[in-house]
Amino acid sequence: MNRPDSIGVLTSGGDAPGMNAAVRAVVRTALAEGVDVYAIYEGFRGMVEGGDAIRPMGSHDVGGILHRGGTVIGTARSDRFRTRDGRRQAAANLLAHGIDALVVIGGDGSLTGANLFRSEWPELLEELVEAGELDADVAAAHPHLRLTGMVGSIDNDMFGTDMTIGADTALHRITEAIDAIHATAASHQRSFVVEVMGRNCGYLALMSALATGANWAFIPENPPQIDDWEASLQSMVRAGRRIGRRSNLVVVAEGARDLHGEPITADRVQKILEEGLGEDTRVTILGHVQRGGATSAFDRNLSTQCGYHAVQELLRLGPDEEPKLIGIRRNRITSSPLMEAVERTHAVADHLQRQEYDEAMLLRGGSFAESFETLRTLVRAQPSPPIDSEPSLRLAVLHAGGPAPGMNTAARAAVRVGLDRGHTMLGVQRGFKGLRDGDVAQLDWMSVSGWVSRGGAELGTSRLVLGADxxxxxxxxxxxxxxxxxxxxxxxxGYEAAHALLTARDEHPALDLPIVCLPATINNDVPGTELSIGVDTALNSIVSDVDKIKQSAVASRRCFVVEVMGKSSGYLALTSGMATGAERIYTPEEGITLDALQDHVRGLTESFRNGQSLGLVIRAEEADEVYTTPFLWALFEKEGGNLFDVRQAILGHVQTGGNPSPFDRIQATRLAVRGVDYLVEAAVDRGLASAVGGLVAGKVAFTPLQEVPALLREREERPTDVPWFSLRPIADVMARPAPPPTA
Structure with missing residues (x-):
């Protein structure tokens, strides 16, 4: 199979945070594979104009762009590219550089245009040869155009990927804004209406409402199911005031409509609330701030993985194969037929246009519908009336282990869902210590008000080894x-304590009750899940701090050694190293050897001799007992000599603090709802074993609690299975030292 001679990468359509990380990944992966790579500036317009708009890229050209929002290679509309003549000129410009493979980062319109260009390629080359504008041998050497695409869109509106590049960062911006609005709204007992982007997709509105404890969300896919929805909204808000809610907040997607297709605008909702409450209601339209700001850790790593796999797919594609869309499905990077994804994306818009809302919701997928139903439960002013035929249980909720952002979010969801199902919910203070001491109290609907966005653990937490007493x-x-x-x-x-209760049932019959453990730890070191609640928040905290550290070193030739938490798990080290562009990452899974250190010292000194001005090393706190962070600092400082100096930064417990990220809030809510449902089923029919819940391949799954010891490495506090370590080769490619710039 012939590999492409050269690869071109472009960004097109609306900008999205993470595009720069994707461009960086494409460039460095192509170079690592020995393939020339060109950036096409200003999207399709640059392709048509040619000249300086198509530039060869080296590894150093994409240094320092990982964290930046927008796209440094630009994006622009091109009327000329929509014409046959324009596309013919674009083909000539690409072949002037030997480019016969493209990575396009953009929305469905950009990807559709790129596919049209690919399908016309042989005919365009034939026309250029006939016109004498292209040598026949050159055309014969490049008979096909290979194409892979990535979706850059904050709306998360593309079929074929669970998350589009930029959506997580946009959700961060929205959540931060709504959290701030909540504070002022509660101070004045005022109502707010917030409009977010989403013309044909309600993802941002739905997930931001779920993540912030908003009172309602209007989305295009599921309009109010009654004609008199205005009265229902007013009634809901008044009920909230009666139970003591100090703020009311409604999120409106820009494309929201009622059952008859009439727009539901922020101004319309404002008027309805003012009429229903007789009080001041304010409107905030977030607009383009949703696109801006530094890229979130999730988007940096998603874009990096997608960019890496986009190049690998180009190298694998046969000349006649259909183009591929690179995305993430069930927490795995996947490729799928590009145009099938575009067509199914357009199908959602068509259903909305025809007011076929059930079909639109079906195409959005099960987790989208599940999140919408969860929101309907959590926004209620009080639980649903109990059903006499359903058993009423007494369920206790507690935290255990170190604090993790998102613990409160999970507890809130569990309590409200349990109450809505007709059960009595009990809160245990100080974890298993409180359970030992009988520190248990009944919780009502408003006991957990405001917990959705609050860091720490309102119920308290502790580490307790359970003995006989x-x-x-x-x-x-x-x-x-x-x-x-x-x-x-x-x-x-907490898992170990729960397992101890399980094994003590024969001696203490009262302990023969179902137990469900949900993962909440920044270490990401518990079995039965690929991601733990709190990890994303900790990762963003690390990335934010390291970004600042890197900025402080711009004016000097300096290397930083940064120690991150994680105990015996290297998850935070590896993923934060990818997200910050670290040259070296040390993890407990690999350890540190003297040979590796010697190699790394040589690599660092060589890079600084070649003009590098900043070095970054990320070390997990338990990467090695001997080669500690102070040791690495002293080693690099000594060997750096006059080339560079070295600073160390041990980030410490700032990683466990702060308000949970949107990702952690959403996953905590999702896990808690499923956890309560599992617990109730196990308590009612005794047909289910006690279990640990988690996210496995993007789905909520439950593993029997009794299997926990077998899922841990002997004498090591980490699971035997660590699928996230497959990221290591990508991190290595991204960190490969750049050759010195040529004169």
Whole structure:
């Protein structure tokens, strides 16, 4: 199979945070594979204009762009590219550089245009040869145009990928704004209406409402199901005021409509709320701030992985193969037929145009519909009336282990969903210590108000090794409180304590109750899940701090050694290293050897001799017992000599603090809802074993609690299975030292 001679990369359509990370990944992967790569500036317009708009790229050309929003190679509309003549000129310009493969980063319109260009390629070359504008041998050497695409769109509106590049960052901007609005709204007992982007997709509106505790969201895919929805909205808001809600906040997608297709605008909702409440209601239209700002950690790493795989797919594609869309499905990078994804994306818009809302919701996928139903539950002013035929259980919720952002979010969702299902919800203070001491209290709907965005652990948390006395005391509390099921939200010590309760059932019959553990730890070191609640927040905290550290070193030739948390798991080290552009990443899974250190010292000194001005090393806190962070600092400082100096930064417990990120809030809510449902089913029919819940291949899955010890490495506090470590080769390619710029 012939490999492409040269690869071109362009960004097109609306800009999206993460595009720069994708361009960087394409360039560095192509160079690592020995293929020349060109950036096409200003999108398709640059392709038609040619000349200086098509430039060869070296690794150093994409240094320092990983964190930046927008796109440094520009994007622009091109009327000329829409014409046959324009596309013919674009083909000539590409072949002037030997480019016969493209990576296009943009929306469905950009990808559709790129596919048309690909399909016309042989005819365009034939026309150029006939006109004497292209040598026949050159045309014969490049008979086909290979194409891969990535979706850059903050709306998350493309079929074929669970997340589009830029959507997570946009959700960060929206969530930060709504959190701030909540504070002022509560101070004045005022209502706010917030309009977010989403002409044909309600993802941003739905997920931001779920992540911020908004009172309602209007989305294009699911309009109010009654004609008199205005009265229903007013009634809902008044009910919230009666139970003590100090703020009312409604999120409106820009493309929201009612059942008859009439727009539901922010101004319309404002007027309805003012009429229903007789109080001031303000409108905030977030607009293009949703596109801006530094790129989130998730978008940096998603874009990097997609860019890497886009090049690998180009190298694999046969000359006649259909173009591929590179995206993420179920937490795995995948490729799928490009035009099939575009057509199914257009199908959603067509259904909305025809007011076929059930079909549109179906195409959005099960998790989208599930999130919408969850929101309908959480926004209620009070639980649904109990159903007499359903059993009422007493379910206890507790935290255990170190604090992790998102613990409160999970507890809030669990309590409200449990109450809505007709059960009594109990809150246990200080984890298993509180359960031992009988520190248990009943929680109502408003007990967890405001917890969705709050960091820390409002119920308190602790690490407690359960001996015989503790087990006996916990059994007494369970019996006295008549607890029917236990939901533990926490880390590895919480899993171990829950397993101890499981094994003590024969001795203490009161402990024969279902237990569900949900993963909440920044270390990402518990079994049964690929991602833990709190990890994304910690990762963004690290990335934000390292970005600042790198800025401080711009004016000097300096290398930083940054230590991050994680205990015996290198997840935070590896993913933060990818997201910040670290040259070296040290993890417990690999350890540190003297040979590796010697190689790294030589590599650093060579890079600084070649003009590099900044070095970054990320070290997991337990990467090695001997080669500590101070040791690395002293080693690099000594060997750096006059080339560069070295600073160390141990980030510490700032990684466990802060308000949870949107990703953590959404996943915490999702896990809690499923966890309560599982716990109830296990308590009612005893047909399910106690379990640990988690996200496996993008889905919520449950693993029997009794299997936890077998899923951990012997004498090591980390799971035997760490699928995320497959990112290591990508991180290595991205960190490959750049050759010195040529004169």
């Amino acid at each position: 503790e087990l006996a005391a916990i059994a007494r509390t369970v019996e006295e409180q008549r607890i029917d099921g236990l939901l533990m939200i926490g880390g590895l010590s």
